[in-house]
Amino acid sequence: MPLCYASWLLSVPTIVQAQADLLILDLGRGASSATLDLIDELRRNKHTHVLPIIVNSTDERLLAQLAMSLHDLGCMTLAKPFELDDFFSSIQTCLDSGSQT
Numbered sequence: 001m002p003l004c005y006a007s008w009l010l011s012v013p014t015i016v017q018a019q020a021d022l023l024i025l026d027l028g029r030g031a032s033s034a035t036l037d038l039i040d041e042l043r044r045n046k047h048t049h050v051l052p053i054i055v056n057s058t059d060e061r062l063l064a065q066l067a068m069s070l071h072d073l074g075c076m077t078l079a080k081p082f083e084l085d086d087f088f089s090s091i092q093t094c095l096d097s098g099s100q101t
Contacts, residue, residue: 010025010038012048015042015048021095022053023042023052023053024055024056025053026055026056026057027055027056027057027062028057032065036066036073039055043074050074053074053075053076054075054076054078055070055077056077056079056080056082057079058079058081060079
């Protein structure tokens with residue numbers, strides 16, 4: 001069953017309980033610190049440390065600024081707007097390779 005939460009409502013226990021196969025985070029304006037903190041916490045959790053994560057945003061400049069940190073945390077990034085084929089390809093890549101993309 002798909003779960004949809006605003007990023008500020010997400011917590012590691014919620015994600016663990018959902019037993020997610022993939023996490024897609026929308027990086028809203030001003031949410032970069034909280035998002036990086038959440039991802040860092042997920043990477044330190046034994047249940048979610050290899051969870052594939054895609055971070056997307058309409059703010060390409062912000063994605064570029066965070067690219068190295070997100071890559072170091074094992075996340076894939078995707079700028080909006082994106083083609084559905086690119087979105088589905090990103091999902092498949094993440095699921096095929098685990099968290100390290």
